[in-house]
Amino acid sequence: MNSYDIAIVGAGIVGSACAYECSKRGMRVVLVDREMVGSGATAAGMGHIVVMDDSEAQFALTRYSQRLWQQMRPELPDDVEYDECGTIWVAADDEEMQEVERKRAYYAARGVATQILGPGALRELEPNLRAGMKGGLLVPEDGVLYPPCAARFLMERAQERGAETRLGDKVVGMGGERVLLEGDSEIRASFILNASGASAPELTTGLDIKKRKGHLVITDRYPQFVRHQLVELGYLKSAHSTVSDSVAFNVQPRRTGQILIGSSRQYGAEHKEVDHEILARMLRRAQEYMPGLGAMSAIRTWTGFRAATPDKLPLIGPMASDKSVWLATGHEGLGITTSLGTARILVDQMTGARTEIPSEPYLPSRVGKEHAHA
Numbered sequence: 001m002n003s004y005d006i007a008i009v010g011a012g013i014v015g016s017a018c019a020y021e022c023s024k025r026g027m028r029v030v031l032v033d034r035e036m037v038g039s040g041a042t043a044a045g046m047g048h049i050v051v052m053d054d055s056e057a058q059f060a061l062t063r064y065s066q067r068l069w070q071q072m073r074p075e076l077p078d079d080v081e082y083d084e085c086g087t088i089w090v091a092a093d094d095e096e097m098q099e100v101e102r103k104r105a106y107y108a109a110r111g112v113a114t115q116i117l118g119p120g121a122l123r124e125l126e127p128n129l130r131a132g133m134k135g136g137l138l139v140p141e142d143g144v145l146y147p148p149c150a151a152r153f154l155m156e157r158a159q160e161r162g163a164e165t166r167l168g169d170k171v172v173g174m175g176g177e178r179v180l181l182e183g184d185s186e187i188r189a190s191f192i193l194n195a196s197g198a199s200a201p202e203l204t205t206g207l208d209i210k211k212r213k214g215h216l217v218i219t220d221r222y223p224q225f226v227r228h229q230l231v232e233l234g235y236l237k238s239a240h241s242t243v244s245d246s247v248a249f250n251v252q253p254r255r256t257g258q259i260l261i262g263s264s265r266q267y268g269a270e271h272k273e274v275d276h277e278i279l280a281r282m283l284r285r286a287q288e289y290m291p292g293l294g295a296m297s298a299i300r301t302w303t304g305f306r307a308a309t310p311d312k313l314p315l316i317g318p319m320a321s322d323k324s325v326w327l328a329t330g331h332e333g334l335g336i337t338t339s340l341g342t343a344r345i346l347v348d349q350m351t352g353a354r355t356e357i358p359s360e361p362y363l364p365s366r367v368g369k370e371h372a373h374a
């Protein structure tokens with residue numbers, strides 16, 4: 001008999017959410033990470049809990065997950081800083097106002113409340129946006145949280161139900177109901193979960209996951225300067241590009257009064273160092289939308305790596321080639337939002353329960369060329 005029902009590799013927000021859900025269902029869990037809880041992309045992420053509509057499957061997973069965050073809200077400790085501040089998708093021109101209309105209709109048809117803002121209403125809600133914006137779409141149920149503390153909270157809940165953690169242990173292989181650790185020891189479990197984010201292809205060969213680098217800047221405290229998560233509608237165009245580097249206006253109010261400024265997307269940049277050219281482009285873009293940001297002092301800049309799949313959907317489910325190996329990775333820029341939905345779908349599949357939303361769009365078998373190695 002294996003020592004554990006499941007060994008989870010990766011204690012980011014996705015692995016932590018899976019540990020939480022597995023332990024809740026009575027499974028014997030061990031979670032392994034070469035670093036700390038919430039130290040990978042989770043520490044770098046913005047923490048925007050957002051419903052997105054690039055595809056029906058993306059909408060379903062983001063909306064499902066957002067609802068799970070809302071349900072969990074009464075339990076979340078203060079340091080998770082969950083705040084339902086809403087998103088405003090900012091329209092700079094008439095073409096983007098058409099996109100506002102399309103988005104409103106799409107969300108309305110699926111039960112998501114929104115409000116169209118004209119120039120006056122937008123200015124009233126966000127007086128520090130540049131004058132001359134055409135309007136925007138307010139999505140009031142979207143929120144923000146502080147990802148590393150959210151991951152730690154999920155992990156602690158799992159530990160209270162008996163989950164074990166092995167931090168500082170590097171995994172060098174997985175498969176055949178075994179996780180191999182550097183230094184030759186191994187963990188045996190009936191299910192092995194690769195939740196190692198952008199590092200997942202290093203442990204499971206054949207995964208089509210690319211690192212997509214992002215930069216963020218955080219300012220000193222300027223309370224009420226920004227009140228909602230503000231995202232330019234042009235973001236949709238730039239986030240879709242699979243070839244070029246892109247930047248977009250994307251700012252977030254933190255509970256501390258600080259402003260988190262994003263964001264950039266780059267393929268092929270594998271080093272963690274700040275790229276000053278793309279950072280300057282990103283900040284210029286932010287100032288085009290909010291000129292006052294130029295006078296603020298930034299206190300920290302950092303980078304992180306999103307795990308990007310070709311169809312922009314995560315991989316959640318079993319591998320075809322080794323039934324003991326499962327995946328929960330490839331969440332690109334939405335893994336904070338979709339961690340809770342991912343965990344539910346995964347454990348429903350493992351236990352043979354009916355998933356609350358269709359799981360097929362996220363199954364690893366949709367890409368069909370993976371195989372494991374021990």
Ligand SMILES: Cc1cc2nc3c(=O)[nH]c(=O)nc-3n(C[C@H](O)[C@H](O)[C@H](O)COP(=O)(O)OP(=O)(O)OC[C@H]3O[C@@H](n4cnc5c(N)ncnc54)[C@H](O)[C@@H]3O)c2cc1C
Nearest residue numbers: 010012014034040041042045046048171197214335336337
């Ligand atoms: C700049 C930026 C902004 C973002 N903004 C948002 C946002 O606003 N909203 C949102 O929903 N998402 C956002 N994201 C995406 C989000 O941060 C990620 O999708 C999410 O954090 C992925 O979580 P994860 O647990 O899969 O991976 P990670 O957090 O990367 O965790 C993987 C873990 O695996 C461990 N690991 C890797 N290899 C090994 C090994 N061999 N042995 C042992 N351990 C290993 C790592 O140490 C790490 O702790 C953003 C990402 C970036 C980079």
